[in-house]
Amino acid sequence: MENRAGSTKEENLLSRMALNDNKAGMEGLDRDKINRIIMEASKGSRFYGNELKKEQQVNQRIEKMMHQKAQITEQLLQKAQAQVEKMTSELEKSRDLSRVIVHVDMDAFYAAVEMRDCPELKDTPMAVGSMSMLSTSNYHARKYGVRAAMPGFIAKKLCPSLVIVPPNFDKYRAVSEEIREIFAEYDPNFQPMSLDEAYLDFTDHLEQRQSWPESSRTHRCRSRSNMPADESDKTEEGTDLSPVLFEDSPVSSEGDAAGSFEQFGTSVEEAVREMRFRIEQKTTLTASAGIAPNMMLAKVCSDKNKPNGQYRLPPTREAVMDFIQKLPVRKVCGIGKVSEKMLNALGITTCSDLSKQMALLSLLFSETSWHHFLQISLGLSSTHIPRHEERKSMSTERTFKELSKPEEQLSLCRELCDDLAEDLKKEALKGKTVTLKIKNVNFEVKTRAQTLSYAVATAEDIFAVAKDLLKTEIENESPQPLRLRLMGVRISAFVSSDGKTPMQKSIISFLQLGKRDHSRSPPITHRKPEVGNLCDHSVQTSQLVDDPPVENGQKQNKDFWRSKPRLTGEEPQQSFFQRAHAKRLELQAAQPSPQDEGCEEHVPVVTPNNGTESLKQANTDDCTVQDLSENELASHVQPHASTSGCGTPAETFTCPVCFAKVKTTDLNVFNRHIDSCLSDAAKREDEASGSESDLDPEDDHRKSTVVTQKKEKPRDLKNEASASGGELDLGRVSPQEGQQTLKNNLVSLNEVDKKPVALQQQSSLSRSPLLTCPVCQRAQDTDDLAVFNHHVDLCLNQEVLHEFGGQTAFTGKPPAVKNSFSVDSGHPLPRHASKGKSKRRDTPSSPPSKKAKSLGLCNTIDKFFR
DNA sequence: ATACATACC
DNA sequence: TACTGGTATGTAT
Numbered sequence: 001m002e003n004r005a006g007s008t009k010e011e012n013l014l015s016r017m018a019l020n021d022n023k024a025g026m027e028g029l030d031r032d033k034i035n036r037i038i039m040e041a042s043k044g045s046r047f048y049g050n051e052l053k054k055e056q057q058v059n060q061r062i063e064k065m066m067h068q069k070a071q072i073t074e075q076l077l078q079k080a081q082a083q084v085e086k087m088t089s090e091l092e093k094s095r096d097l098s099r100v101i102v103h104v105d106m107d108a109f110y111a112a113v114e115m116r117d118c119p120e121l122k123d124t125p126m127a128v129g130s131m132s133m134l135s136t137s138n139y140h141a142r143k144y145g146v147r148a149a150m151p152g153f154i155a156k157k158l159c160p161s162l163v164i165v166p167p168n169f170d171k172y173r174a175v176s177e178e179i180r181e182i183f184a185e186y187d188p189n190f191q192p193m194s195l196d197e198a199y200l201d202f203t204d205h206l207e208q209r210q211s212w213p214e215s216s217r218t219h220r221c222r223s224r225s226n227m228p229a230d231e232s233d234k235t236e237e238g239t240d241l242s243p244v245l246f247e248d249s250p251v252s253s254e255g256d257a258a259g260s261f262e263q264f265g266t267s268v269e270e271a272v273r274e275m276r277f278r279i280e281q282k283t284t285l286t287a288s289a290g291i292a293p294n295m296m297l298a299k300v301c302s303d304k305n306k307p308n309g310q311y312r313l314p315p316t317r318e319a320v321m322d323f324i325q326k327l328p329v330r331k332v333c334g335i336g337k338v339s340e341k342m343l344n345a346l347g348i349t350t351c352s353d354l355s356k357q358m359a360l361l362s363l364l365f366s367e368t369s370w371h372h373f374l375q376i377s378l379g380l381s382s383t384h385i386p387r388h389e390e391r392k393s394m395s396t397e398r399t400f401k402e403l404s405k406p407e408e409q410l411s412l413c414r415e416l417c418d419d420l421a422e423d424l425k426k427e428a429l430k431g432k433t434v435t436l437k438i439k440n441v442n443f444e445v446k447t448r449a450q451t452l453s454y455a456v457a458t459a460e461d462i463f464a465v466a467k468d469l470l471k472t473e474i475e476n477e478s479p480q481p482l483r484l485r486l487m488g489v490r491i492s493a494f495v496s497s498d499g500k501t502p503m504q505k506s507i508i509s510f511l512q513l514g515k516r517d518h519s520r521s522p523p524i525t526h527r528k529p530e531v532g533n534l535c536d537h538s539v540q541t542s543q544l545v546d547d548p549p550v551e552n553g554q555k556q557n558k559d560f561w562r563s564k565p566r567l568t569g570e571e572p573q574q575s576f577f578q579r580a581h582a583k584r585l586e587l588q589a590a591q592p593s594p595q596d597e598g599c600e601e602h603v604p605v606v607t608p609n610n611g612t613e614s615l616k617q618a619n620t621d622d623c624t625v626q627d628l629s630e631n632e633l634a635s636h637v638q639p640h641a642s643t644s645g646c647g648t649p650a651e652t653f654t655c656p657v658c659f660a661k662v663k664t665t666d667l668n669v670f671n672r673h674i675d676s677c678l679s680d681a682a683k684r685e686d687e688a689s690g691s692e693s694d695l696d697p698e699d700d701h702r703k704s705t706v707v708t709q710k711k712e713k714p715r716d717l718k719n720e721a722s723a724s725g726g727e728l729d730l731g732r733v734s735p736q737e738g739q740q741t742l743k744n745n746l747v748s749l750n751e752v753d754k755k756p757v758a759l760q761q762q763s764s765l766s767r768s769p770l771l772t773c774p775v776c777q778r779a780q781d782t783d784d785l786a787v788f789n790h791h792v793d794l795c796l797n798q799e800v801l802h803e804f805g806g807q808t809a810f811t812g813k814p815p816a817v818k819n820s821f822s823v824d825s826g827h828p829l830p831r832h833a834s835k836g837k838s839k840r841r842d843t844p845s846s847p848p849s850k851k852a853k854s855l856g857l858c859n860t861i862d863k864f865f866r
Numbered sequence: 867a868t869a870c871a872t873a874c875c
Numbered sequence: 876t877a878c879t880g881g882t883a884t885g886t887a888t
Contacts (some may be wrong), residue, residue, distance in 0.1 A: 057871090133879045135875085148875085151878040194875050296876050336873050368885070389883095397880060433867085443878085449868055490882085 034145035041154045050443035081359035097315040099383040103290045105305035109196035111138040209304040218263045222281045296381030320379040323351040396420045397488025404481040405536040416489040421459035430455035431491035434465040439486035457494040650695035
């Protein structure tokens with residue numbers, strides 16, 4: 001069973017394990033030595049073993065491919081050649097060189113931010129991440145072969161003096177906001193790809209720019225006078241305007257300490273240079289950019305003069321083709337390790353090889369693949385930047401120290417479901433497919449999915465599916481335990497948030513009108529065009545009512561919480577309701593002031609460890625303001641100047657229903673939020689009067705505030721449409737943390753069984769200070785939700801400990817102060833139990849006592865399965 | 867529809 | 876001691 005053939009495999013493995021030096025900053029280093037160290041550090045590990053295995057798979061794929069290649073006759077090849085040529089000429093006809101696409105990419109983003117904020121790091125090799133994984137490294141560290149996606153402990157072997165700084169995502173997000181404000185002024189529809197990267201279409205900007213006066217193209221250098229009084233630890237920094245990373249900055253300030261100006265021309269290069277300049281002035285960080293007639297080329301170009309440089313590929317066919325010829329295929333976005341290796345096996349390393357071999361490739365690869373290759377070889381790709389697409393899936397996964405006990409695995413699974421549900425709620429999404437992902441201690445990954453006939457969104461519903469999937473895996477492995485190192489839950493196949501799409505549309509179109517009035521940029525119009533039916537709610541609503549759960553002829557659909565019959569019947573009310581809010585909305589739009597302050601809300605750069613941070617932040621902001629006013633940009637053509645700060649795609653919208661601020665890049669997200677609010681409200685109206693256990697939107701807002709505050713392990717990353725940033729994103733859950741949180745999870749597990757009722761609470765307007773604990777049933781004399789939640793958690797935990805008789809590993813752990821009710825927004829009863837293949841289902845309220853199925857599982861587990 | 871692989875940051 | 880997390884998409888069945 002062991003790999004005896006180690007030595008020969010090692011060669012192959014280099015392509016997987018070895019240093020990836022095709023990135024900037026990695027020239028002229030001792031590859032062999034570095035690779036030796038990497039290999040040495042890896043060899044024998046389970047990770048290595050799995051890499052070996054994967055490598056063999058790739059090799060087999062290649063073998064198969066070579067075998068196929070051997071079968072290809074000359075005739076076939078010629079036929080293919082003809083087809084390729086035909087297609088080539090068609091593609092050629094569609095070549096569009098008229099757009100000016102720019103790809104901007106911050107240099108060593110995370111690392112640069114950390115260096116900026118901690119001068120001690122400037123001259124030392126450093127990386128952001130942990131001993132387990134680095135997300136990026138500074139250029140100094142790259143000289144040692146230390147780079148993104150490398151585990152810290154290996155990096156340390158390469159460079160013992162390496163300083164590893166834990167990531168501060170909030171900070172990076174804040175900086176990202178700053179640069180996006182600038183992006184928006186050049187292209188309000190720019191597309192962020194991550195925190196540090198974006199595509200912009202400069203075409204329109206350039207057209208306008210031609211008629212701009214010099215004053216509009218003049219920008220202030222950050223001057224010392226901008227700095228706040230406190231000189232203490234920023235003496236060096238205050239005067240040093242040169243970029244943190246590199247001494248040879250082309251945009252270094254002209255001596256003039258009082259603050260000098262830099263003027264830019266009207267050409268593309270000048271415009272892009274100006275943008276980079278402004279980024280640097282504002283953030284003290286540098287960016288690189290690529291200018292080209294399409295996205296793929298722009299992306300390659302941005303790498304060309306990295307760091308702190310830019311490259312323009314002229315928009316001529318000759319220039320493009322010339323550029324492409326020499327380009328290694330690996331540089332092209334979408335061609336990774338494996339594709340590269342396969343192409344290499346065919347003797348293809350550059351794009352010119354690619355075009356020469358297109359006929360062959362068309363016979364060996366799938367249509368999509370070779371079409372892609374053909375486009376690349378012709379230097380073609382998208383010339384317009386696509387609007388941000390609807391999200392297709394949402395997931396949460398976590399790596400931890402080996403987890404083998406089924407009950408712990410289920411606990412964790414439940415916790416993941418909780419987290420996922422929470423995230424789903426933020427975007428008001430529901431999906432039909434639940435996927436469980438597990439990775440065992442040998443790094444082997446499995447996914448197991450189940451698609452329901454209806455969409456789910458709550459932790460309970462998701463867990464109902466996920467636990468079955470997990471259970472099956474546990475059983476399959478039995479009597480051996482599943483030895484896991486990672487678990488994840490994903491949901492996909494989303495359906496319209498709650499079947500009220502028509503309403504959403506009408507209210508949104510209302511929104512649009514309102515917004516246009518005070519010229520918001522980007523105008524909300526870049527949503528997907530919505531087709532008609534704006535007023536005919538009843539028709540659409542009934543269409544959109546989800547198909548009821550069909551399985552097994554069960555009856556449960558009747559009182560299924562989602563069942564829309566009720567709502568559909570209430571149609572007129574709904575419309576009325578929505579109209580009312582549309583009015584409110586209109587009013588809001590008319591007087592933008594109150595919520596425009598909302599954009600303040602993007603992360604006020606809280607850096608507990610670094611007092612200078614906030615000062616600097618304030619400072620850069622000052623700069624911007626001055627910048628604008630002094631140059632009278634605002635009054636000039638620039639339609640976006642006035643909105644910078646709030647008008648970027650990454651802005652904060654105020655929900656017209658609950659008045660919560662929704663921070664998002666994606667209008668769809670906002671739309672869904674409104675939708676969800678409306679649905680909540682409708683439901684409230686529906687269930688009128690009575691027990692009043694539902695939440696007011698206001699309350700909802702408050703509640704989620706509580707949740708956020710309480711969350712010790714913010715997984716905020718995800719809300720960012722493009723969450724990752726820097727060179728590579730980093731999970732920040734250490735194995736230890738994983739274990740830790742697992743313990744906390746009992747509370748929520750317990751929830752499954754107990755299904756605690758919704759927070760009993762009055763509407764915000766007349767809230768009674770008395771809240772009743774759903775566990776102990778005692779009124780709590782507080783109106784502070786945080787306090788109340790804490791009490792409930794304690795209660796729940798008591799119960800849990802009791803049930804477990806203190807015999808499990810969880811006993812004695814302090815309860816997580818976890819908001820037990822954050823997910824469940826007022827549905828007092830469980831919706832349904834699991835469905836699924838061979839799934840017998842119990843009434844949710846059935847006692848958890850049913851034990852001893854014929855499974856080889858212990859009682860404890862069975863309890864979870866219910 | 868499901869599983870797995872590849873890719874990107 | 877220690878090799879991520881989130882999303883999309885392609886490939887194969």
